[in-house]
Amino acid sequence: INHIVHNGGLYKRPFNEAFEETPMLVAVLTYVGYGVLTLFGYLRDFMRQWKIEKCQNATEREEQKDFVPLYQDFENFYNRNLYMRIRDSWNRPICSVPGAKVDMMERVSHDYNWTFTYTGRVIKDIINMGSYNYLGFAQKAGTCQEAAAKVLSQYGAGVCSTRQEMGNLDKHEELEKLVARFLGVESAMAYGMGFATNSMNIPALVGKGCLILSDELNHASLVLGARLSGATIRIFKHNNMQSLEKLLKDAIVHGQPRTRRPWKKILILVEGIYSMEGSIVRLPEVIALKKKYKSYLYLDEAHSIGALGPSGRGVVEYFGLNPEDVDVMMGTFTKSFGAAGGYIGGKKELIDYLRTYSHSAVYATSLSPPVVEQIITSMKCIMGEDGTTVGKARVQQLAENTRYFRRRLKEMGFIIYGNEDSPVVPLMLYMPAKIGAFGREMLKRNIGVVVVGFPATPIIESRARFCLSAAHTKEMLDTALKEISEVGDLLQLKYSRHRLVPLLDRPFDETTYEETED
Amino acid sequence: MDIKHVKDYIYWLYYQYLLITCSYVLEPWEQSMFHTITVTVFAMVVYTAYVFIPIHVRLAFEFFSQIFGGQPESTV
Numbered sequence: 001i002n003h004i005v006h007n008g009g010l011y012k013r014p015f016n017e018a019f020e021e022t023p024m025l026v027a028v029l030t031y032v033g034y035g036v037l038t039l040f041g042y043l044r045d046f047m048r049q050w051k052i053e054k055c056q057n058a059t060e061r062e063e064q065k066d067f068v069p070l071y072q073d074f075e076n077f078y079n080r081n082l083y084m085r086i087r088d089s090w091n092r093p094i095c096s097v098p099g100a101k102v103d104m105m106e107r108v109s110h111d112y113n114w115t116f117t118y119t120g121r122v123i124k125d126i127i128n129m130g131s132y133n134y135l136g137f138a139q140k141a142g143t144c145q146e147a148a149a150k151v152l153s154q155y156g157a158g159v160c161s162t163r164q165e166m167g168n169l170d171k172h173e174e175l176e177k178l179v180a181r182f183l184g185v186e187s188a189m190a191y192g193m194g195f196a197t198n199s200m201n202i203p204a205l206v207g208k209g210c211l212i213l214s215d216e217l218n219h220a221s222l223v224l225g226a227r228l229s230g231a232t233i234r235i236f237k238h239n240n241m242q243s244l245e246k247l248l249k250d251a252i253v254h255g256q257p258r259t260r261r262p263w264k265k266i267l268i269l270v271e272g273i274y275s276m277e278g279s280i281v282r283l284p285e286v287i288a289l290k291k292k293y294k295s296y297l298y299l300d301e302a303h304s305i306g307a308l309g310p311s312g313r314g315v316v317e318y319f320g321l322n323p324e325d326v327d328v329m330m331g332t333f334t335k336s337f338g339a340a341g342g343y344i345g346g347k348k349e350l351i352d353y354l355r356t357y358s359h360s361a362v363y364a365t366s367l368s369p370p371v372v373e374q375i376i377t378s379m380k381c382i383m384g385e386d387g388t389t390v391g392k393a394r395v396q397q398l399a400e401n402t403r404y405f406r407r408r409l410k411e412m413g414f415i416i417y418g419n420e421d422s423p424v425v426p427l428m429l430y431m432p433a434k435i436g437a438f439g440r441e442m443l444k445r446n447i448g449v450v451v452v453g454f455p456a457t458p459i460i461e462s463r464a465r466f467c468l469s470a471a472h473t474k475e476m477l478d479t480a481l482k483e484i485s486e487v488g489d490l491l492q493l494k495y496s497r498h499r500l501v502p503l504l505d506r507p508f509d510e511t512t513y514e515e516t517e518d
Numbered sequence: 519m520d521i522k523h524v525k526d527y528i529y530w531l532y533y534q535y536l537l538i539t540c541s542y543v544l545e546p547w548e549q550s551m552f553h554t555i556t557v558t559v560f561a562m563v564v565y566t567a568y569v570f571i572p573i574h575v576r577l578a579f580e581f582f583s584q585i586f587g588g589q590p591e592s593t594v
Binding site: 029032033034036037040043082085086112431432433434436437490491492 | 530533534536537538539540541542543544545548552
């Protein structure tokens, strides 16, 4: 019962993260399921090749049949034979603002998901558990919308130039000063697209002769940016500080591979919240390691800005650390601010350098003015500068919703991954047929969820990912939980062998969240 | 009422079988093919068990009882 302090007292609050192991029977049955689908996939491919069945997917032209085959790898096999069969759970067209409730156009398929037709009906008021609307700023009425409409009538919608040429509006300058003040850094710069912020700025910061240490489960934008830069990339295990320290030690001791010269720069790439796992980075330990081995830290707060921390300033505030310790703080405006675009914050010399040398600043169009105004209004709301306490109430509502939802799901017996405080909740499904079944059954009950399978996750660990929002009221969450429980019983999804005893009062072990009894 | 419960339960068991073996996502003709193959294999397993297991169990029982209880019988 003694509260043991690990890691030299770096953590000021308990860090509860759990990834329950896959039950053996479930793993075996998942492989059986994939085996059956693979056999039928081969059968269908055989029939398509011998023209017994009409081929509806993309193939090479007759003249190209002797060239290197384009569609024979596993990804395309998976796409034709497995993804097509359950494709109706993705790319669903919505026709209203993606707030807490959303309207969706109904569509049917008469040839097993190869083509879709709209019935013309609109399914109204679906509880939206899939949008990254963490603070509920995706609204069509309210202060943000009015301010954006005013700016739209003043500036128009298009910018028609890049930042370096004629696209640098006074709105952009205002936004960047505000972002720098929000984050607690010296200076910041905003870009038109969050993905492009990562992929176009990492090549500007590192090059050949530098080392990038990137987490196993980093987002595609970080991976693309790292590969485009031409630096050497080494991967450490997800959120594993021993693995990271070993890589750092090897890098310092051995230097570059052939010449043994010291590395020009070592950059550690981590994310604030990993969206597929729901885990939060161990930031105090990463910063301690960074200082000990004199390397640089690039923190991608795409999902955690606005969603973590007592006043919504992100993962740095959540752990109570100094923002000046993180060298490059990157984030996006897409998730918590209800807009689009990304930003990078840091020291003034860094941002001035990026203004000249970043590909995105030189070649990409800058942010559209109404979008900028939405960001400015929502950021002022979160900081409390618009004179109301709406922002603070939203941040607290999100934290409450997160805790409540996660606790209830764990009590029901589902396997939930990730940290207790992250608003991204992955619920494990494992079997491929259940991916399609879960999506369809939840839509029948008027709840919209996002289900994820291969290749975004490992092949047996498919999941349903819930994104909580401050716009969800407790009634909506209760309805959703009731339906999730019903579908869980129908599909037998309650795999967890650790039964949670409700309302525990014991102090937890600091790094894992094991439940023993029942 | 009871018949309805039993029928619902059996339908639920069939649904679980469809989900676990992934025949839920297959087209109807593929499902029929898969069910035929499964039922055939299962019937063969049951038939083999019915024909061979009692005989093998009896032979094994006689073999082991001959080892342990066989010595006193042979001296008489």
